[in-house]
Amino acid sequence: MDVHPDVERTAESIATMETRGAAAIADAAAAALATQAREGEAADPAEFRAGMRAAARRLRETRPTAVSLPNALRYVLRGMQGEDVTTLRDSVVDCAETFRYDLDRAQDRLGRIGAGRLRDGDVVMTHCHSTDALACVEAAVEQGKHVEAYVKETRPRQQGHITAKELREMGVPVTLVVDNAAHRYLDECDHVLVGADSIAADGSVINKIGTAGLAVSARDRGVPIVVAAGTIKIHPDTLTGAAVEIEHRDEAEVIDDETRAELGDVDVLNPAFDVTPPRHIDAIVTERGQFPPESIVTLMRELFGDAVEAPWQE
Numbered sequence: 351m352d353v354h355p356d357v358e359r360t361a362e363s364i365a366t367m368e369t370r371g372a373a374a375i376a377d378a379a380a381a382a383l384a385t386q387a388r389e390g391e392a393a394d395p396a397e398f399r400a401g402m403r404a405a406a407r408r409l410r411e412t413r414p415t416a417v418s419l420p421n422a423l424r425y426v427l428r429g430m431q432g433e434d435v436t437t438l439r440d441s442v443v444d445c446a447e448t449f450r451y452d453l454d455r456a457q458d459r460l461g462r463i464g465a466g467r468l469r470d471g472d473v474v475m476t477h478c479h480s481t482d483a484l485a486c487v488e489a490a491v492e493q494g495k496h497v498e499a500y501v502k503e504t505r506p507r508q509q510g511h512i513t514a515k516e517l518r519e520m521g522v523p524v525t526l527v528v529d530n531a532a533h534r535y536l537d538e539c540d541h542v543l544v545g546a547d548s549i550a551a552d553g554s555v556i557n558k559i560g561t562a563g564l565a566v567s568a569r570d571r572g573v574p575i576v577v578a579a580g581t582i583k584i585h586p587d588t589l590t591g592a593a594v595e596i597e598h599r600d601e602a603e604v605i606d607d608e609t610r611a612e613l614g615d616v617d618v619l620n621p622a623f624d625v626t627p628p629r630h631i632d633a634i635v636t637e638r639g640q641f642p643p644e645s646i647v648t649l650m651r652e653l654f655g656d657a658v659e660a661p662w663q664e
């Protein structure tokens with residue numbers, strides 16, 4: 351079944367990482383489902399539902415690791431109710447709008463909770479670019495606290511540059527460091543502050559490759575590791591033992607053609623995410639409060655129950 355061209359464009363933009371970061375991906379996916387509902391051509395309810403499922407499948411296949419994407423699709427498709435096309439359409443559009451509004455509010459709330467951990471004069475170290483993590487710094491700055499940041503550049507795609515720019519816009523003094531320099535500067539930091547793409551039932555945090563190593567270094571230096579992640583990042587499939595799939599990206603992100611020709615026959619691996627075990631994490635800050643990683647499973651059960659739906663399936 352053909353999906354709306356806007357769904358195709360959104361899927362493409364997620365796959366190529368023009369739209370990136372778990373929260374932004376979830377938001378874009380919900381918006382695309384609303385467009386499919388509003389503008390998709392469906393002669394009857396069965397066709398409408400099939401079109402919505404096809405759109406959700408197309409969006410879901412783009413990137414595997416950020417659970418915010420299937421969680422967004424689940425939320426919107428669960429709200430698809432009605433016996434005729436008009437009612438079905440309105441229900442999806444309403445639900446997508448509510449989802450996007452709640453996502454935004456959740457990040458504001460989470461930011462205020464996370465800001466509570468930051469004291470006037472604190473220095474944070476960041477990895478990659480996380481809107482949830484930045485919401486905590488922004489709220490602290492709004493509360494009048496002076497916060498400074500060491501920003502890891504985050505090879506290979508250098509999302510640290512986005513973080514540096516956004517922190518500067520908040521007036522936060524920024525020092526950009528290469529990833530390998532993190533350990534060297536941790537003694538000058540009061541917190542490591544990162545986001546998450548998924549949180550597993552045991553409290554493991556799946557985030558940009560390099561997070562796990564940073565957490566080990568931070569433990570070694572006695573610097574607390576705070577994960578800022580809305581509950582949309584909670585991965586319900588892990589309740590039943592499923593592992594989170596780690597995305598591997600093209601080697602072209604790591605080496606260019608010239609380097610490839612010089613190096614000859616070498617394998618290049620480019621995993622986009624890694625898994626930080628709960629013992630290396632001090633707190634997970636959500637819009638529902640902050641949790642020690644081991645207690646995330648209770649929140650997960652409360653939010654998802656034990657049965658995880660896959661409403662995009664035929």
Ligand code: RUB
Pocket residue numbers: 370371372373374416477478479480481482483509544545546547557558578622
């Ligand atoms: C982004 C990344 C971010 C999380 C959280 O990886 O790892 O830390 O997605 O982001 P990529 P947010 O650039 O590969 O998408 O807090 O904005 O949801």
